Amino acid sequence: MTTKLSTPIGSDLAAPPPSRALSSWRAGMWSLPEVRWAAIATVLFAAGGISQLAGAPAWLWWGLYLACYAAGGWEPGLAGVRALRERTLDVDLLMVAAAIGAASIGQVFDGALLIIIFATSGALEALATKRTEDSVRGLLNLAPEQASRLSPGGREEVVEAAVLQVGETILVRPGERIGADGQVLSGASAVDQAGITGESLPVDKQPGDEVFAGTVNGTGALRVRVTRPASETVVARIVAMVEQASATKARTQLFVEKIEQRYSIVMVAATVALFALPLLWGTPVQDSLLRAMTFMIVASPCAVVLATMPPLLAAIATAGRHGVLVKSAVVMEQLGTVTAVAFDKTGTLTEGRPHLTGVHVLPDAGLTPDRLLALAASAEQDSEHPLGRAVVAAAHAAGLPVTQAHEFASEPGRGVRAHVEGLHIEIASPAHLLTGSEDTRPARLLPRREDGGVGPHGADGGVGRLVDELQGGGHTVVVVRVDGVPAGVLALADRMRPGTAEAVAHLTELTGSAPVLLTGDNPRAAAKLAAEAGIGEVRADLLPEDKVSAVHELQAAGWRVALVGDGVNDAPALASAHVGIAMGRTGSDLALDTADAVITRDEPATVPAVIALARRARRLVMANLAIAATFIAVLVAWDLFGDLPLPLGVAGHEGSTIIVGLNGLRLLRDAAWRRAAGTRESRTRTRR
Known part of the structure; x- marks a missing residue:
């Protein structure tokens, strides 16, 4: 007599964290100095324009425009001067110089417009970075500042959570946030771990179970032995990833910065030539200076520089809101080039428990x-x-x-x-x-x-x-x-984790190649899982060095490999792969540190979603570069071989800067993630 359990006991449901309030985000937005100064400069510019149109005295609207210069141009100007001290030429300084040149020939309105648009462009980039950080931090319930520490004799004292040491015991009362990563020594309770793992229901905790800093205790009291110092908790590691993601730039951006110096030098030389050479043929100084200033404005690469980061940063922010922490814009760019995916088995495609x-x-x-x-x-x-x-x-x-x-x-x-x-x-x-x-x-x-x-x-x-x-x-x-x-x-x-078969099918459709299973488990268990998930190629009984060899073989065959794993034995292969992705809930510390991206909710479906999102970000980068280059080429040709008005040059070139910035920020919308995460059927319905 045999009974088959068609529905295994115990199902874990993962739900996205609650959305952050829009008003809270707006409050954080105004904390950015770039946004504040851009807003002040815009108000001054609008006041100057209204005064000029209303026929106010010239000194009034001139004063308002010059105040706009100061508000919107002091920060990039200061950055440019600092760059000069290091014997480099910054594009910010070129923009300020062009605006001052426009004012010197009486085109104060045009110079102020240039300052406004350039300041707005800088504010957009700062805003994208801020939203990236806020979105990822919004996934977490940060650990409390204080905790109740118990002495060996049972005496309780309230201390700063940052001073807790490994091996000490803390008391967590009902309803309190847990002050440190640790192991339950005594007591039983249900803990809300949604901020860390994305689980929609509280998780029962008994002695021996692991708990995380920042999670919310339920109705029972727990005594917890601290297993990690404050600087190494799950919360601290994720926050460190945020800081790293904000500080690191993509390769395309670094390439732009490499050519920016040479391009700027050439542009300055061309500007000087456009001003000096016509004077030899009797061209009036004002006309020659106007043409040179127009050329400096339209040829400046600010739109090219801004074309790269906003799409990648916006993609990082969107992925972060949906449970994927991408450590840097470089990683997001690399994810967009992945052509093959390899999975570990236990704890990655499966839940890791019987x-x-x-x-x-x-x-x-x-x-x-x-x-x-x-x-x-x-x-x-x-x-x-x-x-x-x-x-x-x-x-x-x-x-x-x-x-x-x-x-x-x-x-x-x-x-x-x-x-x-x-x-x-x-x-x-x-x-x-x-x-x-x-x-x-x-x-x-x-x-x-x-x-x-x-x-x-x-x-x-x-x-x-x-x-x-x-x-x-x-x-x-x-x-x-x-x-x-x-x-x-x-x-x-x-x-097998819910959604694994769908994720494998989505990856096969997305990359054009079926995922590979690399596991240290026995071939029978690996084959069973592969059959259920729809994976064709299986390599089992692998030691850590065997997994590295398997990744190298795939790379030698021309594939750009993303490896998804969770254990210490996966760490060498994670480091060897083009992109390493770790499962955040079950992942070992070494795997989390080695990986380039972390899936906080352990949902396999997010792997194809983040790859699809990264590909879209790369397409937007390419589109932005094409837009910026087209604007520059057309406007430079118009100025050299025709008569390009300065206001039109300012509006055209700096307008292109805003276009590429806003184009990149489109990925901040939740619709971008839904589109990336959709299956073939859902995308077909969307197109219909």
């Missing part, structure tokens, strides 16, 4: 599957082994009675034994229970044959064949023996 999948009762055992499971769960209820916990959880979930066991004993590496309702129950691996027993009491449940066999199905009642079949299918098997006689087999397996 679940009961089937209860198999031997013929003539005289038991029902429910009765066998109830006896096994009763014997296992005091066990700390993951397999034992899975059996007990399955019995509770099925509503079966779990009675008190007596004379419980656990043998490390073997299994457990106990007396339940007068029966001697043994649970262990087939290798231990099918090779004889020291228990000599008579069997109560299975009739023995004269030849020593059990029942009519062979010397072992058919249990050996059943074990082989289940193990061949990738299951972990334990045998239940009742009064010294095998009575049944429990099949357990690590459960």
Whole structure:
């Protein structure tokens, strides 16, 4: 008799963190000096324009325009002067010089317009960076500043959370935020971990369970032993990633900065030539200066510089809001070039813990599957082994009675034994229970044959064949023996994460190649998981160095590989891959430190989503560069071979700066993530 559990016990649901209030974001926006000065400069410019149109005295609107110069131009001007001290030529200084040149020939309105648009461009970039940081930080419930520390004698004192040391014990009362990463020593409670792991429901915590700083305790009191100092908590590591992402620039941006110096020198030389050479042929000074200033404005590469960062930073912010922490704009750029994805198995595509999948009762055992499971769960209820916990959880979930066991004993590496309702129950691996027993009491449940066999199905009642079949299918098997006689087999397996098959299909469609499974697990378990997920190529029984070799082989074949893993054994391969992606909830410290990106909610579906988002960001970068280059080429040609008015040159070139900036910020919308995360069917419906 066999019972298959079609729905394994215990499902984890992950929900996105709540959205941050718009008013709060606006308050943070005005804390940026670039935004404040750009706003002040805009108000002064508008006041000057209104005064000029209203026929006010010239000194009034001239004064307002010059104040606009000061408000919007002092910061880039100061940055340019500092760059000159280091013998470099900054594009910011060129813009300020062009505006001053325009004012010197009476075009104060045009110079002020240039200052406004340039200041607005800088504010947009600062705003994108700010939103990146805020969006990622918004995923977290930051740890409290104080915690209740317990002395060895039990005395309680309130201390700063930052001074807690590894090994110390803290008391967390109901409703409080946990002050440090640690392990529960005593107490039981449900902890809200949504800010860290994205789980929508509180997680039950018992002694021995891990808890995270910043999560919210439920109704029970917990005593927690600190396992990490404040600087190394999950919260601290993620915040460090934010700082790194804000400080690092993409390769395309660095390339622009490399050519910016040479380009600026050429532009200055050309500007001087455009001013000086026409004077030799009798051109009036004002006309020659106006043409030179117009050329300096339209040829300045500010739009090219701004074309790169906003799309990448906006993509980082959007990915952060949806559970993917990308450590830098460089990584976001590299994600967009991935052509093959390799997955680890345990803890990455699976949940990393066993679940009961089937209860198999031997013929003539005289038991029902429910009765066998109830006896096994009763014997296992005091066990700390993951397999034992899975059996007990399955019995509770099925509503079966779990009675008190007596004379419980656990043998490390073997299994457990106990007396339940007068029966001697043994649970262990087939290798231990099918090779004889020291228990000599008579069997109560299975009739023995004269030849020593059990029942009519062979010397072992058919249990050996059943074990082989289940193990061949990738299951972990334990045998239940009742009064010294095998009575049944429990099949357990690590459960595949929800959405894995869909993620694999999406990646295959996105990259044009099916993902590869690289695992240290046995080939049978790996093949079973691969078949369920839709993965074709499987490499099993791999040591850490074997995984590195596998990644190098894929790279040698021309693939740009993203590796997704979670364990210490994945760290070398994560470092070797084009992009390393770690599972944030189950990932080891070493894996999190080595990886280029972290999936905070352990959802495989976010892997194709972030790759698709990165590809769209790269396309926007290319589009922005094309827009900026086109504007520059057209306006420079117009100025050199025609008569380009300065106001039109300012509006055209600096307007292109705003266009590329706003174009990049389109990725900040949640619709960008939904589009990236959509399956083929949902994208088809969207197009229709």
